[in-house]
Amino acid sequence: MDFWSSATDVRVFVVLGIIAAFCIGSIGEAVATISLVVLIAQMTASLHGLHMDRGGLRKDLVPSLWSLVCCFGISAGAALASGLVFMDYYPEMWYGWVMLAAAPPAVSVITVALIMKGDVGMGAVAMAVIYAFALGLTSLYTFVFIGDAVSPLEILKYVVLFIVVPVVLNVPLGRVNIQKKYKVFFINVMMFLLLVLSLGKNRDFIIGNCGIVLVLVVFCILRTFAVSAVMLWYLRSHGHSRERSVVYVAFAVWKNSGLATSMCMILLAGMPAAALPCAVSLVVEAVWFAITNHQMAKYWPAEAEEVVIKA
Numbered sequence: 001m002d003f004w005s006s007a008t009d010v011r012v013f014v015v016l017g018i019i020a021a022f023c024i025g026s027i028g029e030a031v032a033t034i035s036l037v038v039l040i041a042q043m044t045a046s047l048h049g050l051h052m053d054r055g056g057l058r059k060d061l062v063p064s065l066w067s068l069v070c071c072f073g074i075s076a077g078a079a080l081a082s083g084l085v086f087m088d089y090y091p092e093m094w095y096g097w098v099m100l101a102a103a104p105p106a107v108s109v110i111t112v113a114l115i116m117k118g119d120v121g122m123g124a125v126a127m128a129v130i131y132a133f134a135l136g137l138t139s140l141y142t143f144v145f146i147g148d149a150v151s152p153l154e155i156l157k158y159v160v161l162f163i164v165v166p167v168v169l170n171v172p173l174g175r176v177n178i179q180k181k182y183k184v185f186f187i188n189v190m191m192f193l194l195l196v197l198s199l200g201k202n203r204d205f206i207i208g209n210c211g212i213v214l215v216l217v218v219f220c221i222l223r224t225f226a227v228s229a230v231m232l233w234y235l236r237s238h239g240h241s242r243e244r245s246v247v248y249v250a251f252a253v254w255k256n257s258g259l260a261t262s263m264c265m266i267l268l269a270g271m272p273a274a275a276l277p278c279a280v281s282l283v284v285e286a287v288w289f290a291i292t293n294h295q296m297a298k299y300w301p302a303e304a305e306e307v308v309i310k311a
Contacts, residue, residue, distance in 0.1 A: 004181050011290040013188040014283060017195025024196060025203045032265035035197045036158070039258050042190035044166040045183050046107035048173055050124050060125040063244055067126035070252035072137050076101040078227050079255070080145065082219040083277070090212065095146050096264055096277040102141035103260040103278075104134035104159070108187070108289070109250040115293055117302040118246030126247065131163055150267045158263055191286065198261045198279035205273060216277055220284035224253045228292060236300055246296070254289070257282035 006012050027034075083097025105127065113123040138159050139152035199206070206213050228249050235245040257278045264275035 004185075007185040008181055008188065010188055010191060010286055013192040014195065014286045014290070017192040018199060018283065020192070021196045021199035022203055022207075024200050026201045027197070031197050031201045032262055032269075035194060035258065035262040035265065036162075038190050038193045038197070039256075039262060040162060040165050042187055042194075042258070043107055043162060044169045044173070045186045045190070046110060047166050047170050048178060048183060050110065060119075060122040061129070063119075063122050063247075064126035064129040067123075067248060067251045068130050068133055070248050071105050071130050071255075072133070072141075074227065074231075074252040075105075075223075075255055076141065078223040079281075082223055085215075085219065086277075090273065092268075092271040092273040093212075093216070093277055095149065095268055095271060096260075096274040098142060098145045099150075099260045099264050099268075099274070100255055100257060100278045100281055101145075102138045102155070103256045103263075104131055104138060105251050106254045106256045106258070106285070109247070109254050111184070111187070112250040112254065112289060112293075113247050116246045116250075116296050117243070118250070119241070119243040122244060123247045123250070126251065130251070134159055135163075150263075154267055155263065158259075158266070162259055194258045194261070194282060198258070198265075198275065198282060201265065202272065202276050202279055205276065213276070213280065216280045217284065220277070220281045223281070224284055224288040225291075228253050228288065232300060242300055242302065245300075254285050255281065257285060 079097050079101035083094045083101070086093040086097065107127065110120060110123050110127060112118065113120045135156065139155045142150050142155055143152050231249045231252055232245065235248065236242070260278040261275050261282060264271075264278055268274040
């Protein structure tokens with residue numbers, strides 16, 4: 001395997017990130033701020049090269065609204081249902097599950113669509129629509145489910161910061177041609193740093209509470225693998241477009257767990273365990289992508305892949 005094969009493989013960075021997190025541990029109070037900077041850098045790289053035209057916006061508006069349902073309906077609902085298990089015994093973790101449910105999707109959904117041969121154009125339009133709604137829905141979710149424990153205006157401030165800065169940075173960067181492999185490598189490095197920061201911050205709690213962390217992992221697996229499996233079965237058996245189905249499933253699974261983790265660390269600083277569901281979800285989502293990407297070619301191949309498989 002050459003360097004670029006490894007550098008563009010998210011699985012490599014997930015493994016390295018987990019190992020480094022447990023070796024390094026927490027780097028102090030600056031973790032939350034650094035994580036936010038890393039997320040903005042990752043978002044900037046993910047947005048680079050994405051373009052939308054009016055024709056595409058009109059054509060993909062209805063599918064984009066279904067994608068919104070997948071993100072703030074199916075995905076958020078699965079996160080909240082998981083959090084109910086922890087509400088009475090680990091209320092801090094319930095807060096973390098709510099922050100995860102309220103988070104917009106990860107921009108990596110576009111990467112999922114690209115690699116799994118989904119409808120990238122529709123995914124880009126859906127991402128823009130969902131982030132526009134997220135300006136209100138993220139604050140609304142936190143207010144409804146955890147009240148004034150977190151200021152809705154503070155939530156809104158960080159969501160706006162996360163959206164506006166990458167968009168502004170992409171104005172000059174849009175004129176620069178950057179090869180895909182370099183962008184993917186950079187995004188993977190940011191993923192590595194997020195894992196080091198988020199898991200490292202909670203290393204001592206994880207080591208001292210392996211049982212509850214294992215329960216978190218199980219519910220994160222149900223929220224990702226189980227939800228995606230049911231959705232893929234339903235969409236395929238009912239004759240839906242494979243290209244759009246890939247995007248729907250990605251929006252129903254891949255939350256911006258990094259942003260949720262950072263907001264927990266910043267806005268719920270007195271509740272260190274709140275960030276744990278988001279940090280664990282960050283790892284499980286990356287593993288989900290790595291496994292699902294491989295399995296999709298067997299379970300529901302694109303037309304070009306079907307020719308290869310039958311040959």
